[in-house]
Amino acid sequence: MPLPKAELHLHIEGTLEPELAFALAARNGIALPYADAEELRHKYRFSDLQSFLDLYYELMAVLRTEDDFADLAEAYLTRAAAQGVRHAEVFFDPQAHLARGVEMATVVDGLARALEGAPERHGVSTRLIMCFLRDESAESAAATLDAARPHLDHITGVGLDSAEVGHPPSKFREVYEKAANLGLRRVAHAGEEGPPAYITEALDVLGVERVDHGLRSVEDPDLVARLVRDRVPLTLCPLSNVRLRTVDVLADHPLRAMLEAGLMATVNSDDPAYFGGYADDNFHAVREALGLTDDQLRELARNSFLAAFLDDDEDLRKAYLAEVDAYRF
Numbered sequence: 001m002p003l004p005k006a007e008l009h010l011h012i013e014g015t016l017e018p019e020l021a022f023a024l025a026a027r028n029g030i031a032l033p034y035a036d037a038e039e040l041r042h043k044y045r046f047s048d049l050q051s052f053l054d055l056y057y058e059l060m061a062v063l064r065t066e067d068d069f070a071d072l073a074e075a076y077l078t079r080a081a082a083q084g085v086r087h088a089e090v091f092f093d094p095q096a097h098l099a100r101g102v103e104m105a106t107v108v109d110g111l112a113r114a115l116e117g118a119p120e121r122h123g124v125s126t127r128l129i130m131c132f133l134r135d136e137s138a139e140s141a142a143a144t145l146d147a148a149r150p151h152l153d154h155i156t157g158v159g160l161d162s163a164e165v166g167h168p169p170s171k172f173r174e175v176y177e178k179a180a181n182l183g184l185r186r187v188a189h190a191g192e193e194g195p196p197a198y199i200t201e202a203l204d205v206l207g208v209e210r211v212d213h214g215l216r217s218v219e220d221p222d223l224v225a226r227l228v229r230d231r232v233p234l235t236l237c238p239l240s241n242v243r244l245r246t247v248d249v250l251a252d253h254p255l256r257a258m259l260e261a262g263l264m265a266t267v268n269s270d271d272p273a274y275f276g277g278y279a280d281d282n283f284h285a286v287r288e289a290l291g292l293t294d295d296q297l298r299e300l301a302r303n304s305f306l307a308a309f310l311d312d313d314e315d316l317r318k319a320y321l322a323e324v325d326a327y328r329f
């Protein structure tokens with residue numbers, strides 16, 4: 001049995017496995033420019049974040065109907081449950097769908113249908129987090145938040161993703177302020193490819209409660225001291241970092257040093273269909289490559305539940321933490 005964990009950094013569109021992409025393409029009468037799933041899988045060699053995003057956005061074309069989004073989420077939940085995920089906070093990218101003529105209701109209702117059945121069907125509790133594309137305008141983000149307003153009963157928070165460098169968090173000050181006033185929780189990708197200053201901005205300007213990635217925080221000792229002091233959770237994604245070339249090899253990943261420095265690190269899968277592994281695959285990979293101890297793995301799992309947006313169900317958080325404490329490696 002895998003270690004129980006929460007997954008806090010997971011793009012649902014990044015769980016689109018090649019086989020499902022082909023099945024949905026066929027169902028929707030869409031031609032993909034690849035012979036088959038095998039040929040498509042061979043394209044999963046990336047030089048940086050942008051080279052991945054190009055394929056990620058291209059393949060989304062197969063997602064058109066409410067059923068498509070429900071099937072995508074259901075497939076993820078099946079895999080996540082098998083990997084010990086007991087709670088999943090799922091990102092989605094509405095602007096990438098709205099731009100293709102797919103309505104917000106189609107996306108949210110499809111995802112919500114699968115997520116709402118997840119506790120019974122998979123033993124997984126969930127939250128949904130709507131991300132703004134930082135390489136789109138601040139006005140587009142504001143319009144997206146407006147479009148989401150009828151659906152906020154399904155949405156716990158907002159995030160910020162896509163191409164990072166050149167798109168600092170401060171660009172989204174106003175829309176984050178509006179989101180906070182609507183009672184939404186706030187997270188943002190920062191310090192994946194972008195500089196440590198983007199992490200500071202995400203905290204100071206956007207008021208985020210967690211930093212997605214936060215990898216490059218290690219370059220700034222004062223920032224590390226602040227993140228340690230304030231117990232700011234970082235949602236690290238080790239296999240993603242290797243595939244997108246932000247670290248050369250897993251053995252060079254700073255995760256172990258980050259834990260030893262007292263940072264509140266968590267381990268997540270980001271876009272598992274593209275990066276070679278789901279949540280527990282990431283745990284196994286870092287245990288092997290970095291020689292993490294059982295206590296460090298347990299700490300990562302505890303951190304994931306402590307950092308989860310479970311404030312409205314502290315009994316559930318406690319139950320998950322008790323499962324982690326009782327786990328035998």
Ligand code: HPA
Pocket residue numbers: 011014049056161162163189192240270271
């Ligand atoms: O890894 C990522 N980084 C930034 N944006 C993203 N959107 C999907 N995956 C990612």
Ligand SMILES: [Zn+2]
Pocket residue numbers: 009010011161189212270
């Ligand atoms: Zn991400």
